[in-house]
Amino acid sequence: MPLSKDVVLLITHSGDYFTIDRVAEALASKGVQPFRFNTDQFPVAVQLTAQFDNSKSHYRLEIGTESITTEQVKAVWMRRIWEPDLKELDPQYQKACATESLATLEGFWDSLREAHWVDHLEKINAANNKQLQLRLASEVGLNIPRTLITNKAEAAREFFQQLEGKIVSKLLTHISRSMEYSSFYLYTNKVTEEDLLDAESLRYCPMVFQELIPKEQELRVAYVNGNVFAGALNSSVYNDKSVDWRRPGVNPGSWQHHQLPEELVSRLRNFMGRLGLLFGSFDFILTPSGEYVFLEVNPIGEWGMLEKDLDLPISKAIADTLIS
Numbered sequence: 342m343p344l345s346k347d348v349v350l351l352i353t354h355s356g357d358y359f360t361i362d363r364v365a366e367a368l369a370s371k372g373v374q375p376f377r378f379n380t381d382q383f384p385v386a387v388q389l390t391a392q393f394d395n396s397k398s399h400y401r402l403e404i405g406t407e408s409i410t411t412e413q414v415k416a417v418w419m420r421r422i423w424e425p426d427l428k429e430l431d432p433q434y435q436k437a438c439a440t441e442s443l444a445t446l447e448g449f450w451d452s453l454r455e456a457h458w459v460d461h462l463e464k465i466n467a468a469n470n471k472q473l474q475l476r477l478a479s480e481v482g483l484n485i486p487r488t489l490i491t492n493k494a495e496a497a498r499e500f501f502q503q504l505e506g507k508i509v510s511k512l513l514t515h516i517s518r519s520m521e522y523s524s525f526y527l528y529t530n531k532v533t534e535e536d537l538l539d540a541e542s543l544r545y546c547p548m549v550f551q552e553l554i555p556k557e558q559e560l561r562v563a564y565v566n567g568n569v570f571a572g573a574l575n576s577s578v579y580n581d582k583s584v585d586w587r588r589p590g591v592n593p594g595s596w597q598h599h600q601l602p603e604e605l606v607s608r609l610r611n612f613m614g615r616l617g618l619l620f621g622s623f624d625f626i627l628t629p630s631g632e633y634v635f636l637e638v639n640p641i642g643e644w645g646m647l648e649k650d651l652d653l654p655i656s657k658a659i660a661d662t663l664i665s
Contacts, residue, residue: 347373347413349664350376381425382404389445398452414456416664418459425438425443460640472490481615508552509530532550575594613638620641621639622638622644
């Protein structure tokens, strides 16, 4: 059964909850029809049909008893894209079928190019470049940690000596697809002299090394179309256990409300304008001396804990941005 009115397409996966539900509720409260698309269920449980002729192209997405066409989609929230769940298929065919399915979705995204995206995939993919982020952050006046990215063992050892051993290591990319535990997720770790004994292995995989910033608080800041919603963690609760509050087994304590200085907010707006993004989840460290240090921005980062624990109206701001 095709939906009879304009819709906002919510692109996510079947394991997503809370944030996706809150945005859908906020849209519905404004009289807008949300349409959820769990990308991991395509192609097994979702049907997508594309037709082309000399005058036009036409796409139809069918989920259960409901369907939409490209023409109905006025806005798109790019929450998550996951690979197809093809476990029921013979393993020898899974990779090829997943590749074809994702290629088909690429065409569907292109058919929605006239819709209002938060945010468009091309901008998200470009903004995920952490080296670009550091450059732009510095250019707009944000404080950043001294950083080395290298596959050269001697360079890592020299950096360690320059900063008197106060450095951490991390990756440029997110191997895990969520904030839930994964054995393939490499968290931010403090580097020791023993670690550097094995630094020659860098020739197989470059790594990021940054100065260890003293923490008073760690901040997660949700940015939505010029508005900022900040939550803070008191790092003394977990600082002796880990340099990464996301690590399994670390209890970071409760989130607290935090007011960012207006000068910092202005720089965030400039930074996001340079990236061309309407949404992003920032990570900052607030030092004991009161300095805000930029770590990174995730263009599709998590913010549900801020709305859930602090009652911040992030989902409403996202809905407003989608229909504006």
